[in-house]
Amino acid sequence: MTSDLSTYFTKEMNGVLKNMLSEWFSAGFLNLERVTWQSPCEVLQKISDSEAVHPVRNWMDMKRRVGPYRRCYYFAHCAIPSEPLIVLHVALTDEISSSIQGIVKEIPSQEVENLNKINTAIFYSISLTQQGLQGVELGTYLIKRVVKELQMEFPQLKVFSTLSPIPGFTKWLIGLLSSQSKEAGRSDPFTESEFREISEITGSPAVEVLKRLLTNNEWARSERLAGLLQQPLLRLCAWYLYGEKHRGYALNPVANFHLQNGAVLWRLNWMADTSPRGITASCGMMVNYRYFLEDSAHNSAAYLGAKQIRASEQILSLVSQFQQNSKL
Numbered sequence: 001m002t003s004d005l006s007t008y009f010t011k012e013m014n015g016v017l018k019n020m021l022s023e024w025f026s027a028g029f030l031n032l033e034r035v036t037w038q039s040p041c042e043v044l045q046k047i048s049d050s051e052a053v054h055p056v057r058n059w060m061d062m063k064r065r066v067g068p069y070r071r072c073y074y075f076a077h078c079a080i081p082s083e084p085l086i087v088l089h090v091a092l093t094d095e096i097s098s099s100i101q102g103i104v105k106e107i108p109s110q111e112v113e114n115l116n117k118i119n120t121a122i123f124y125s126i127s128l129t130q131q132g133l134q135g136v137e138l139g140t141y142l143i144k145r146v147v148k149e150l151q152m153e154f155p156q157l158k159v160f161s162t163l164s165p166i167p168g169f170t171k172w173l174i175g176l177l178s179s180q181s182k183e184a185g186r187s188d189p190f191t192e193s194e195f196r197e198i199s200e201i202t203g204s205p206a207v208e209v210l211k212r213l214l215t216n217n218e219w220a221r222s223e224r225l226a227g228l229l230q231q232p233l234l235r236l237c238a239w240y241l242y243g244e245k246h247r248g249y250a251l252n253p254v255a256n257f258h259l260q261n262g263a264v265l266w267r268l269n270w271m272a273d274t275s276p277r278g279i280t281a282s283c284g285m286m287v288n289y290r291y292f293l294e295d296s297a298h299n300s301a302a303y304l305g306a307k308q309i310r311a312s313e314q315i316l317s318l319v320s321q322f323q324q325n326s327k328l
Contacts, residue, residue, distance in 0.1 A: 030138075031081060032145045035072040037063050046084050047072065050129040053165060054104050054275075065089060065104070068113050073146050074129075075138055086138040088146055089125040092118045092154070096161045096288055098269040100124060100278070103163065120159040121150050140261055147293070160291040161266065164254050165273065166282035169240050170214055172251075173233075173283075177211050188327040190232050197228055217279045226271075233283050234268055236326065238318030241265060241287060248307040255289070259303045262296030263289035265311040268318065 035047055044066075048056040056062050066072045069092045074084035091103045094117045103124050123146075126139055150157055176189045190198070195206035201224055202209045213219040220226055242265060244251040250259055259265070265287070272278070272286035290312075292299075302308040311319075 030075045030077060030085070030141065032142075032149065033074050033076055033081075033084075034149075035066050035074065035087075037066055039066070040082065043082060043084065046129065047074065047087055050084065050087060050127050051089075051125065052127040053125040054100060061104070068111055069093070069118070071146075071150070073142070073149070075142050075145075084129050086142055087125075087127050087129060088123060088142050090146065090150070091122040091124055091163075093120045093122055094118065095120055096159060096267065096290070097122045097124070097163045098267070098272055098286075098288075100163060100273045100275075100286060115154070115156065118154055119156055120161065121147075121154075121157055123160070123162045124164075139257060143261065143291075147291070160293065162258060162263070162287075162289045162291075163269075163272070164258065164287050164289055165278070166237060166241065166252060166285055166287055167254065168252060169237055169282040169285070170280060172240055172244070173236060174211055174214055177207055177214075189236055191325050194228070194232055198225075201225055201228065214283070217276065220274075220279050220284060229283075230270055231321075232325075233285065234270060235318045235322040237268055237282070237285050237287075238315050239322040239326070241268075242309055242311055242315060242319050243322075245307075249303070250309065255287075258289035259309055260300060261291070262298070262300035262303070263291050263310075264295075264299065265309060265315050266290035267312060267314055 035043060037044075044062060048062050056065065064070065071090040071092065072087065073090070074087045076083055076085060091097060092113070097103055097120075103122065123143065126142070128138065147160060173189065190206070190210075198206040198210060201222075202213075210219075213225070219229060241250065241252055241255050246256075250256040255265065267288040267290075269286050269288065271284045273282070274284055278284050278286070295310075299310045302310070
C-alpha cells in the first residue's frame with residue numbers, strides 16, 4: 001500500500017511540475033536568438049556542447065554550422081537571455097537533402113550566399129539543452145518561429161523539410177530477428193530468398209549472422225551485403241515509421257514529434273548517415289519529414305484525433321512491399 005501511495009504522489013508531483021514548467025517557459029516568455037560566428041564565445045560553446053544529434057567535432061565545424069547557407073537559432077527565457085534552452089540547426093539548399101554528410105561535412109564553395117540557390121530550408125538538428133524541460137513543447141514553438149523568421153529573410157523559400165535520424169530502428173529489427181528463434185509468434189522480416197542469399201554470402205545461418213552483423217556494423221563494410229540489404233531494410237524501416245505504434249501513435253519518438261506538428265512522412269534516404277552512430281542506430285538511413293505549411297494544421301488534427309499518418313508515395317510503396325514480403 002505504501003508503495004502504491006508513493007507512486008501515486010510521484011505521478012501527481014510530476015504532473016504539477018510539468019504544468020508549472022509549461023507556464024514558466026510558455027512562448028510569451030521566450031526570445032528567439034540567431035547564432036552567428038560573432039555570437040559570444042560562451043553561447044557558441046554551449047551550442048556546441050549541447051548538440052545531441054550530430055556532434056560538433058571542432059571550432060571549424062562549429063563555424064561552418066553558423067556560416068553561409070546555414071542558420072542556427074535558439075530559444076532563451078527572458079530572465080536568462082544568454083542561456084540556450086533548445087537549439088535548431090537549418091541548412092539552406094536548393095533541394096530536399098538526402099545525406100547529412102553533405103550538410104555537416106562539406107564546406108560551401110562560396111562565402112556569400114547566392115539567393116538563387118536557396119529555395120529549401122532543411123531542419124537537420126534540434127537539441128534540448130536542459131533535459132529537465134522534456135515534455136514542455138519548446139520544439140514545436142521553435143520550428144514555427146524559425147519558419148516565420150526564414151520567410152522574412154528569404155521570401156522565395158517554398159520548401160520546408162527535416163533530415164531526421166531514426167533512433168531505435170536497428171534495435172527494433174534485431175528484436176524481430178530474435179523472435180524468430182521462438183516457437184510461437186514466429187516473425188519473418190526477410191523473405192526466404194533474401195535469407196538464402198545472405199547465407200550464401202556469409203556462409204552462416206542468416207538469422208544469427210544478421211543479428212551479429214547488425215550489432216557490429218560489419219554489413220556496411222561489405223558492398224555486396226549492403227546492396228543485398230538495401231531494399232529489405234528500406235521497406236522494414238518504412239513500416240517501422242509508418243506501422244509500428246504505441247497507443248495508436250508512431251512508436252518512433254522523432255516521427256511522433258513531427259507528425260504531431262503536421263508534417264508528412266516524405267522520403268527514406270539510404271546511407272544518409274554513414275557515421276558509426278548513424279549505422280548503429282538506423283542502418284545509415286535517415287528520413288525527411290516535409291512541412292506543407294498550408295496543410296500542417298489539418299495534418300496535425302488528423303494525426304492527433306484520428307491517428308492518421310500522411311505519407312508520400314515512396315513511403316506507401318515501401319509499406320506495401322513490406323506487407324507483401326514480411327510477416328510479423
